[in-house]
Amino acid sequence: MAREGETSQSKIEVRNLTKRYGELLVLDDINFDVAEGEFVAIVGPTGCGKTTFLNALSRLIPITQGHIRIDGEDADPKRHNISFVFQEPTCLPWRTVRDNVAYGMEVKGLPQAEINARLEKILELVGLTQCQNLYPNQISASMLQRIAVSRAFAVNPDLLLMDEPYGQLDVKLRFYLEDELLSLWQKLGSTVLFITHNIEEAVYVAQRILVLSNKPTKIKAEVKVDLPRPRDFRDPEFVRIRKHVTELIRWW
Amino acid sequence: MTAYREVRVRTPLALKILPVLSIASFFFLWEFVVRSGIVPSTMLAAPSDVARLFVVKLTQADPDGALLQEHAWVSIQEAFTGYFLSLAVGIPLGLAMGWFVMAEGLARPVFEIIRPIPPVAWIPLTIFWFGIGLPGKVFIIFLGGLVPCVINAYVGVKMTNPTLIQMARTYGASDWQIFRQLCIPSALPMVFGALQIALACCWTNLVAAELLAADAGLGFLITMGRRLAMPEMVVLGMVMVGLTGAVIGVVIDCVEKRLLAGIRR
Numbered sequence: 001m002a003r004e005g006e007t008s009q010s011k012i013e014v015r016n017l018t019k020r021y022g023e024l025l026v027l028d029d030i031n032f033d034v035a036e037g038e039f040v041a042i043v044g045p046t047g048c049g050k051t052t053f054l055n056a057l058s059r060l061i062p063i064t065q066g067h068i069r070i071d072g073e074d075a076d077p078k079r080h081n082i083s084f085v086f087q088e089p090t091c092l093p094w095r096t097v098r099d100n101v102a103y104g105m106e107v108k109g110l111p112q113a114e115i116n117a118r119l120e121k122i123l124e125l126v127g128l129t130q131c132q133n134l135y136p137n138q139i140s141a142s143m144l145q146r147i148a149v150s151r152a153f154a155v156n157p158d159l160l161l162m163d164e165p166y167g168q169l170d171v172k173l174r175f176y177l178e179d180e181l182l183s184l185w186q187k188l189g190s191t192v193l194f195i196t197h198n199i200e201e202a203v204y205v206a207q208r209i210l211v212l213s214n215k216p217t218k219i220k221a222e223v224k225v226d227l228p229r230p231r232d233f234r235d236p237e238f239v240r241i242r243k244h245v246t247e248l249i250r251w252w
Numbered sequence: 253m254t255a256y257r258e259v260r261v262r263t264p265l266a267l268k269i270l271p272v273l274s275i276a277s278f279f280f281l282w283e284f285v286v287r288s289g290i291v292p293s294t295m296l297a298a299p300s301d302v303a304r305l306f307v308v309k310l311t312q313a314d315p316d317g318a319l320l321q322e323h324a325w326v327s328i329q330e331a332f333t334g335y336f337l338s339l340a341v342g343i344p345l346g347l348a349m350g351w352f353v354m355a356e357g358l359a360r361p362v363f364e365i366i367r368p369i370p371p372v373a374w375i376p377l378t379i380f381w382f383g384i385g386l387p388g389k390v391f392i393i394f395l396g397g398l399v400p401c402v403i404n405a406y407v408g409v410k411m412t413n414p415t416l417i418q419m420a421r422t423y424g425a426s427d428w429q430i431f432r433q434l435c436i437p438s439a440l441p442m443v444f445g446a447l448q449i450a451l452a453c454c455w456t457n458l459v460a461a462e463l464l465a466a467d468a469g470l471g472f473l474i475t476m477g478r479r480l481a482m483p484e485m486v487v488l489g490m491v492m493v494g495l496t497g498a499v500i501g502v503v504i505d506c507v508e509k510r511l512l513a514g515i516r517r
Contacts, residue, residue, distance in 0.1 A: 060422065084418070092416065094437045103423070107433075
């Protein structure tokens with residue numbers, strides 16, 4: 001909890017980020033900073049280009065203008081540790097749970113001893129130790145997304161991008177996994193950008209919320225969430241922030 | 253963890269009796285039309301004659317110059333040499349074409365031109381090149397098996413889940429790593445499918461090749477039957493092609509099930 005109050009120098013610097021598909025302007029001159037170890041949520045109306053935004057950040061798609069810097073250097077998946085948790089669980093069906101979690105570290109070429117040490121820690125933290133030798137088709141859907149989250153944290157990412165990872169789960173399970181995510185983040189100190197269309201979820205997990213506008217996407221507002229954890233979604237202050245963000249998003 | 257309970261499925265009585273009845277009446281009718289003279293015996297041999305010749309041919313090389321098992325062995329050798337060659341060339345080629353732009357750009361156009369040419373059409377050229385011995389027929393069989401290997405491996409790689417590839421990219425995986433760690437495992441079920449299809453193609457083309465250019469083999473036995481005006485030898489050759497092909501199919505099926513059991517849990 002100690003790191004929540006800290007303000008270190010910018011870990012991530014996004015300047016003039018612009019993405020055009022031909023004539024169609026999708027991302028329009030986006031600027032923001034993320035501090036080391038910060039948890040930032042990004043919300044916006046449906047179809048506002050959230051996924052394009054993340055894909056641009058992770059350098060999966062080329063950007064038209066501007067730059068994204070991590071620790072002052074241009075972001076590059078080969079050099080920086082960028083992790084991405086997708087909406088759909090991305091498990092390799094021919095690998096066991098353990099080997100799936102190890103995949104990111106293998107790509108990074110970490111020594112086997114280091115991989116094993118991190119695996120023990122992560123699998124224990126997310127409660128996958130029991131089923132580490134099972135194959136993805138032998139475990140439940142919520143477990144699949146935990147594999148992806150664990151794999152993402154295991155590489156000690158400079159930047160962890162999450163694209164509505166819990167969008168397809170029921171409410172009870174979502175709360176449970178959000179708590180798990182927060183505890184991973186607090187223990188491992190990663191910098192997280194969390195995209196969601198669920199405002200309550202954003203207020204629950206984030207330290208800061210960036211509200212996106214309709215296309216062409218800009219950052220419309222920035223909302224600080226300075227609530228103690230664990231947060232209570234019935235707390236009047238929580239409700240006030242949630243309503244405030246909802247007002248910012250509504251376009252009807 | 254999950255144990256599968258064995259479930260016994262009862263076969264209905266009709267499905268037990270009817271196949272036996274069907275086969276019995278098929279042979280009976282066949283025997284009848286030949287014996288009664290409805291079909292002259294110069295045009296079709298009765299099953300009993302074929303069975304007699306089968307027994308004779310196991311120990312007697314005349315009149316075609318080789319024992320039945322020798323013919324079968326020659327055919328099997330040719331088929332498998334060609335088959336394994338087509339796997340060894342076709343699968344890596346198809347996998348590479350599915351992922352590497354260079355491979356697809358260079359190999360695909362040539363492949364698409366050669367693909368529609370039936371392997372049998374190559375026979376005259378192969379006789380110029382190799383004569384009528386083993387290499388020529390192996391070449392024809394190889395061409396027949398190559399096409400399904402390339403196509404299945406290619407499609408298998410193309411079916412790799414794009415989100416998995418994106419995931420690997422965000423971790424900074426190289427093209428080669430993605431190919432080896434994601435595309436090849438994803439393509440494996442399709443590749444195993446190719447094993448079966450290619451074998452069927454190889455076997456069919458083998459007989460075609462032997463009909464036209466051979467001095468031994470099951471296809472050659474059929475041709476000799478025609479030249480010697482012995483319909484029972486023609487039919488024996490056909491039956492042996494069918495039987496041997498079916499046996500090989502069953503063997504491959506068992507092998508495939510074993511291999512896939514290790515991959516798909």
